[in-house]
Amino acid sequence: MSLLKEGIETGNVLPTGRKDKRSIDGVTRDFDIYRIKCDLLFYNDQNDRIATWVSEYNSAHDDDLRTLEHDEYNDVIEDFIVKSNSVALKKTETSIALQGQLRSGTVLNDGRVIDGNRRLTCVRRLARENNKAGWFEAAILDDATGSDPKRIKLLELTIQIGEEEKVAYDPVDRLVGVYRDVIKNKLISPAEYGNATGLTEAEVKKFIDRAQYMEEFLKFCQAPEQYHLARALKVDGPLGEFKRILKKYESKRDKELVKQLMFANIVVQPEGDITRYIRCFADAAGTDAEAEFKAEEQQAMGELIEKMGSQPLTREKVNDLRSDAHLVEGFTRAGDRARETVRRINLMDTPVKKSADCYKMLEQILPEMLAVLRPNELEKVRSNLEDVCDKAEDLISEIDSRA
Template sequence: LEQLKYNKQNGRIATWISENESENGPLPENVTEANNTIEKFIVDSNPDALKKTKNNIEKFDQMEAAVVLSDGTIVDGNRRFTALRLLSKEGKGQKFNYIKAVVLPNQTYSPKEIKALELNLQHAKEERVDYNPIDRLVDIYRDLLSESSAFTPEEYATEVDMPIKDVKKEMELAQLLVDYLEFIHQPHKYYIARQQNLNGPLREIQRILKSKKIEEDDAQDAKELLFSTITTVTGDATRKIRSMANVITNRELLHNTLDELDETLNDLDESFESEFVKDNAKERHTIEVPVEISGKINNVVEKKIETTRLAGAQKAPLEALGKANNFMGNVDVRALKLLADGSAEDNEEIKILISAIKSKLNEIEETI
């Protein structure tokens, strides 16, 4: 174990690496110190999964080989490596002082080939996909969208055994994540997105922004209004964003909301540079804007959401009438006549239903 080292580019701990770099600078050059730091990331990122792996290895030994480079870098098996390190420290026995692994000569493979192998091993098997969703998006951004990206979408889709359309959808989501962090003036501080649990809200934003009801000229404003809401909402952010769909896709209502919040959104942007917000981002890894700003945004947004709900309720009778008409169109008259001719009981039930429908139509017509 002492001859091995964690892969600093491992996608499972992308947000933890960014957090450490933001607070403490780059990881130590000393392998032992770097390993100790990354071990903590692995433990904290998914303690339940690590405990399960550790217990399994202690009980059944190492059932699956890791993959390492000849310089000691772990390509696949970081969790197993961590579990063995912990068991070794606990003095559980000599067999936990080493890892069973396939060893590859690192001089033979390019960085891209090594990353492709990692993707294949860690993503292609369905049961192995247990990344934190935000770490997964960071990995996709690095591999496909950043300046140093090495893969085309087609290559990436092949390595992770994923439809190309799904890869492109995840790329859009990864870009949305980066856009959000830039919006709050915390570029590439991915750990904030992890702390805010943004996977759900971002997916809702992605779905809303794909609506054909949104004019191209309004797309950026719509996105920033949704981002603003994320920073101010308390409770279930995913549900709140979902409830904004009818506000964002109604151009008049969207513009009214933006006009009403014009000065407040400017104040929000300025607050992102304030010491209050910066200190919270650094200490608590989240964004907490001044109460007067968040209160104003929440009140206006909730008022607009309620407007769409009332409009929906007012249109409900018309929608019900439309559905009734559609259902009537589905009635096969010839089949109904066969039922009426073939059974006196069916004939009587048909007459009762026709009478009820006529009565309701008369009531509607007379009222209107």
């Protein structure tokens, strides 16, 4: 059905007389805003905001979400949107109930909602409460735009992220969008993603790196593209540490091993803050603690892989693994020993570093600098240097007594 033809002819699409600006392909122009019967619209299942929820549904059902009838399809996705951020949704719903829909959405001529899924959900819920037909206000894009997936995605990113991110995406949902559109399907380039969202090249690169690590992590869990598992385990934080940590390891073999070990730690979560915990791999790199730490971690990971079995990990299975005291203890012990070794190394290094720093600072005091000081200032310098000499003699005496 064409909203701009049959919709208007049947009175299910009504012009409001208002116009709002939309930017398409870098060109900004005014679009007429219409009131559209909600039952003519359908949610965009490719919206990044619900990407992990769609993956969860499809993994749990024999039929793909897109095979559902119109009303059932909308009801299922509405439930995703409510669950994804129920608190923020309730605030929006209350605002619309009191003031009406203040921001118009954007829909395609066939009824697919490109921007405004949350507002449409609020309008639908309010209409049901009052036993009325819901009307959604939106700009309607012509068929030329609606037939181009790339233009649709860039428009969605520009509106939902680039212009104003009223309710932030779940970090993992954002990574899913980057992986799906930039890495896997190559629908848009990194530069196009950055232009649409207002991100710098370096910021986009960070998202791409995390998205790739996320997919590798899911393969480690034998659950490729099961993005709901990544969301449930809140992997965005620890994955953000990976690039910095892996830089500390030189060989390709070491980098791959450490990456797999960090994946194992994310699954088991030996401590509450897993992001902080995996920094042990950075602290241990290049120290006397590294070899033993990796060996103990490998042993713990071997036990984990055996207990994971051959089936894809689920949230329930992860909970069982995290409740296995013996398994968790293996990872905890490795981390504790590594931290203690690194702490001792740092303590031993501290006197060496501080004495070297002290000498470097004294070297910066040139004789000619003293010539411009007043007598009272020279006396202060002399007093400070005498204190330094006294302290140095005390430390030298202590060193000699231990020789």
